[in-house]
Amino acid sequence: MLVEFFRNNKVVAGVLAIIRVYLGYQWLTAGWGKITGGFDASGYLHGAVANATGDHPAVQGWWATFLENVAIPGADIFSILVMWGEFLVGIALILGLFTNFAALMGITMNFAFVFSGTVSTNGQMILLTAFLLVAGYNAGRFGLDRYVLPYIKQMFNEKVQNENKMAQAH
Template identity: 75%
Template structure:
């Protein structure tokens, strides 16, 4: 019942648009600061997270630290690029309401990666708000570009599917 309310109510769509723009602004400003600042290096962050995996009360789980040490740290340059531009692109997509569900999914994945790495900050709050966007589905982008883009894509896909059936029927 609650999920149906989130997915169909137009007033909820308006509230979700405000949440979406807030989250988008948070991602965009964070990413843009990294892109234009020229000093962001994921390597330092990754090394710090690996360091938090030791001691009596580690903030980082051992399995995540192993991933960071064996995959992320050797690929720190790639992760630097992905974090900077991922934050910018997620922010823009959420603000515009363009491919909202995919942008929210990528945002929540980044939030969880930051949380797993021992960073608290606003990540928990962002995960909670993003969960509402993901559960709401299309309704979260109703007052955004998804209102036009998603039906266009569905129409193109359905037309292509219909053409394939017609070609198969003629064979």
């Protein structure tokens, strides 16, 4: 019942638009700061691995193993993914374009930061993003999704119909 309320109510869509723009602005400014500031993730990644020791480590061993074996060797790629991922998620959320995908990518980055021992605003952003994900299409109702998603759906349906016609002809 609550999920249906989140997914269908137009007042909720308005509140979600405000949340979406707020989150988008947070991502956009964080990404832009990294893009223009010469961001290098390697120091952050090494710091996260260092926090995986002691009686109550901030970083779990399994995540530190991932960071050591995948992220640190690929720090150049991860740097690009983080700064441009943050920036593009921000733009998409502000515009309400592919909102659910942008929210999913944002919450994935937030969890990666939390797993790496950074609390900051990530918990708040995870909670707010969860509302967007639960709301589905309604989160982008007052955004470009309102126009783009029906168009994509129509194009997909036309393609399927054409393929079915061709299959029946053979």
